[in-house]
Amino acid sequence: MKRIVLLGPMGIGKTTAIRSLCGSLAIECDVPNLDKQAHAKETTTVGLDFGEIKLDDEDTLQVYGCPGQERYDFVREWALSLAFGAIVMVDIHDPHSMEQTIDLIQQCHAAPNIQAIVVLISRPASAAQQEMFTVRLSAHAECAVPVLSADPRNPSQMLDTLDIIAAMLPDEVQPR
Numbered sequence: 659m660k661r662i663v664l665l666g667p668m669g670i671g672k673t674t675a676i677r678s679l680c681g682s683l684a685i686e687c688d689v690p691n692l693d694k695q696a697h698a699k700e701t702t703t704v705g706l707d708f709g710e711i712k713l714d715d716e717d718t719l720q721v722y723g724c725p726g727q728e729r730y731d732f733v734r735e736w737a738l739s740l741a742f743g744a745i746v747m748v749d750i751h752d753p754h755s756m757e758q759t760i761d762l763i764q765q766c767h768a769a770p771n772i773q774a775i776v777v778l779i780s781r782p783a784s785a786a787q788q789e790m791f792t793v794r795l796s797a798h799a800e801c802a803v804p805v806l807s808a809d810p811r812n813p814s815q816m817l818d819t820l821d822i823i824a825a826m827l828p829d830e831v832q833p834r
């Protein structure tokens with residue numbers, strides 16, 4: 659079973675992405691957001707969002723969305739330990755986006771089973787802005803990973819992203 663995690667800060671669109679991919683089959687763990695200082699949105703994920711996507715006859719992907727807040731570090735670590743691929747979602751207009759992305763990629767490298775990592779620019783940005791972010795990111799040796807972009811609300815763009823990360827995984831993924 660290919661298992662992918664979605665990582666990224668609160669409000670980046672992890673729950674939205676799983677909803678786009680799985681529709682009403684998505685299982686969400688959102689509760690009212692009591693931390694509106696961090697983010698104004700009404701609900702936030704406390705457990706793991708979960709969805710299952712059939713890519714073709716052979717490939718089914720399980721997708722988990724991790725909570726973004728730091729106090730749920732342990733949930734993220736646990737989800738990462740189960741996953742083979744990770745999608746690090748980022749808003750490159752956020753001033754903290756570079757350090758957040760590097761930190762999350764490092765967490766992925768520390769996970770025992772992760773074999774494929776992509777960064778997903780999840781908010782509109784110009785080609786030049788995306789290029790600049792990609793170049794700055796790749797200056798960190800351990801962060802030389804593919805950088806894609808997609809709108810979390812757009813099912814076909816999210817499916818394309820999943821196709822790419824699924825193709826990066828070996829056919830037989832076995833937990834270590």
Ligand SMILES: Nc1nc2c(ncn2[C@@H]2O[C@H](COP(=O)(O)OP(=O)(O)O)[C@@H](O)[C@H]2O)c(=O)[nH]1
Binds near residue numbers: 667670723
């Ligand atoms: N403008 C814009 N809003 C988005 C996008 N993706 C998600 N949203 C909205 O941002 C809010 C937070 O998204 P959510 O999926 O809950 O973020 P999560 O915390 O990462 O799970 C929701 O109200 C979404 O409708 C996007 O690409 N562009």
Ligand SMILES: [Mg+2]
Binds near residue numbers: 672673674702707723
């Ligand atoms: Mg969420």
